[in-house]
Every structure is written in structure tokens, then in C-alpha cells.
Amino acid sequence: MSENGHCALVTGASRGIGAAIATGLAADGVPVGVNYRRDREGADHVVADIEEAGGRALAVQADVAQAGAEKELFSELEEHFGPVLVLVNNAGTRADALAPQIDDEAWEHVIETNLSAAFRTTRRALRAMLRARFGRVVNVASIVGQRANPGQANYAASKAGLVALTKTVAAEVARRSVTVNAVAPGFVETELTEGVSRELVEAVPARRAGTPEEVAACVRFLASEQASYVTGALLTVDGGLTA
Ligand SMILES: NC(=O)c1ccc[n+]([C@@H]2O[C@H](COP(=O)([O-])OP(=O)(O)OC[C@H]3O[C@@H](n4cnc5c(N)ncnc54)[C@H](OP(=O)(O)O)[C@@H]3O)[C@@H](O)[C@H]2O)c1
Numbered sequence: 412m413s414e415n416g417h418c419a420l421v422t423g424a425s426r427g428i429g430a431a432i433a434t435g436l437a438a439d440g441v442p443v444g445v446n447y448r449r450d451r452e453g454a455d456h457v458v459a460d461i462e463e464a465g466g467r468a469l470a471v472q473a474d475v476a477q478a479g480a481e482k483e484l485f486s487e488l489e490e491h492f493g494p495v496l497v498l499v500n501n502a503g504t505r506a507d508a509l510a511p512q513i514d515d516e517a518w519e520h521v522i523e524t525n526l527s528a529a530f531r532t533t534r535r536a537l538r539a540m541l542r543a544r545f546g547r548v549v550n551v552a553s554i555v556g557q558r559a560n561p562g563q564a565n566y567a568a569s570k571a572g573l574v575a576l577t578k579t580v581a582a583e584v585a586r587r588s589v590t591v592n593a594v595a596p597g598f599v600e601t602e603l604t605e606g607v608s609r610e611l612v613e614a615v616p617a618r619r620a621g622t623p624e625e626v627a628a629c630v631r632f633l634a635s636e637q638a639s640y641v642t643g644a645l646l647t648v649d650g651g652l653t654a
Pocket of ligand 1: 422423424425426427428429446447448449450451473474475476477500501503504526551552553554595596597598599600601602603604640
């Protein structure tokens, strides 16, 4: 990103895929808001790594699953770096169980974190993006939103919803040169997938799990100026698992 006077926001960037995305975007020259909910230490670490490499970053606390939390998050970043013209909705969680065992709390927690939060941050970010006639929204979905994965009805519904949100908003804002895309990672080793059976890796044609950096590389492309004619797309990053 070569433009000055704006920044990127990566939600859930204190570790895992979000941390790799934040680090990658900063390396591309854009100041980055490193959002975290609880893991302050992780977020500080990401910021320190970015600064050490010559980039600019700010750790910003907000539980994006709470309606309204995006207001302060955006104000803080706007004050510090200018408008958020690159938004990566990465914060995500899971609360797995077979459908009969998913209670209302587990359903709402996953939908609020993975889907509603992305809607609210996108709504807030679009103001400045539409004004600037430039913007990049990248949503981190999952292959589980496209294909059944028993035990994840709440997670799958949230990610499928995120893809539907991506496509519709993309069509709404395309004429203002704002793009909205999604990536769908397969199996990536992070804290989120701790305890997930390694058997899954056997089913991956690439015969290995993906890395956060491999997902970040795709997000970096979609967030770049070069990706100006890519919008409403879903880029699968799964080592061939759903091919
Ligand atoms: N790993 C995979 O195989 C995989 C596959 C497909 C899709 N994905 C998606 O990729 C994204 C990142 O996953 P990951 O594997 O990197 O997970 P992770 O290692 O568990 O990291 C999740 C991040 O989200 C943050 N977060 C969670 N709830 C939040 C909230 N309410 N507000 C703000 N931040 C919040 C966490 O911060 P705190 O600790 O501070 O709460 C953490 O930084 C998620 O959307 C996930 O669904 C992952």
C-alpha cells in the first residue's frame, strides 16, 4: 500500500492468522491497528515485531462481538493514523458441538463474533472508504462455510453468512472502487485448531496443514491496489482439500 494518511485494521490480530496478516500488511507499508480482545501481550508482541521491521502499528483493545465496540476502535485508529481504508475481519471463534447440543449462548457467541462483528465493522469502515473512493475489505471465512463439517453448525452458518455478506456488500460499493472479498482457509495450525484431529491432514492433497503466512499472502493481495478488479470473490486457501 503506497498511499499515505490511512491505515489498516485487522481484528483478532494478537496471534495466529490475524497476527500474520497484520505483519504482512505493515510490511506492505500501511500502518496497522492490531485489534485484540484479551491477549494484550500477544498484540504488543505483534506491534513490537512490526516496529522492529520498520513498520507502524498500534494495539487496540475491543471485543468486536459486543455491538458498539467498533465505535471506539475506529475513533482511536482514526486519531492515530487516519481513516481505516483497509479492513480485515479476521476475529473468529468456535464452540463446537452437534446441533442438538448447541445452546443459545454458544450459537449467539459464534454468530456475534464471526458474522455480526464483521457486519458492524464493515458498516463503520464504509463511511470513509466511500468518501475516499478507495477501500479494501477482506473477510476471513472458512471452507466449513461451503462444505459440511459435523459439529460446527454455528461456525459453518457464521462463515457462510460472512461469504453472503461479502458478495452483497461488494456489489453495493463496487462503483466507488471499494472492493469486498473473502478468503476461505482450510486447516491451519493455530490455537483455534488445537486438539483438532491430525487425521484431517491426511485428507489434504498437499499432505500438510497451511501456515498463517500462506493465508496472509492471499489477504495481502486482496488488500493491495493491484487487486482493484477483484471483488465479491472467495479465495480458497486449503492445500486442495475442497478441490
Ligand atoms: N485455523 C484454521 O484452521 C482456520 C481455518 C479457517 C478459518 N479460520 C479463521 O481464521 C480466523 C483466525 O483464526 P486463528 O486460527 O488465527 O485463531 P486464533 O489463533 O484462535 O486467533 C483468534 C484471534 O481472534 C481474536 N478474537 C476472538 N474473539 C474476539 C473478539 N470478540 N474480539 C476481538 N478479537 C477476538 C483473538 O484475540 P484474543 O485472544 O485477544 O481474544 C485472537 O487474536 C478466524 O476467523 C477463524 O475462523 C481459521
